[in-house]
Amino acid sequence: MAKYRETAEAWAPLTTDQTRKANRLFDAAHELAKNLRRTDEGRAALLTLLDHAVPGVRMFTATECLSFDPGSAVPVLEAIERLADFHSLEAKYALKMFRDGTFDLDW
Template identity: 35%
Template sequence: MTLSEDEIRERYRALALDWAAAKGEPKKANRIFKEHHGLYREIRDLELGCRVIESLLDDPEPSVRLLAATHALPFASARAEAVLRDLERGNGLYAMDAKYTLINFRTGRLNLEW
């Protein structure tokens, strides 16, 4: 990976926003989600990548926070769980996603290796 920290952050965030915008188009949303997960797989073992993901836990957009919190669970569990709990308590679009991400993480069934 030869992207800078800002380039990684911009790409990660843009894909998360594109995914959110495509919620009404399942095929498109799934394609974007897979692309986003591919980016995560590229950066997850890099200190720079983890730093970017953790920085996005404070993003104003819930879709960005949801994906960043999910991806931060392996290395910033306490902070990521707090973000997911906050999303779960809301009545927003991502409350159910956050709830089941937390359940799967706590029971050891969250698979980020695909």
């Protein structure tokens, strides 16, 4: 769990001019999250980050939690969408795909 948190924290502040590094960190955090989602303990650990101080970490984690606890994840994504910051667009499209039934985290 610590490795996931550290990776998500490193990813969150990156901007569009740092795409290569952001993509590498995104892929690493997603792989870690997929492993965490496989167990009850891992899912519980992910849920603890839904109130993380960094909006990007909350957004990334809430997106990962959509598959097993949308009741907790959706309000977090909706709040981030309203922030109108760098991660708002990501939150908006995660919610759109989730609501459309096209969201897939198992890639």
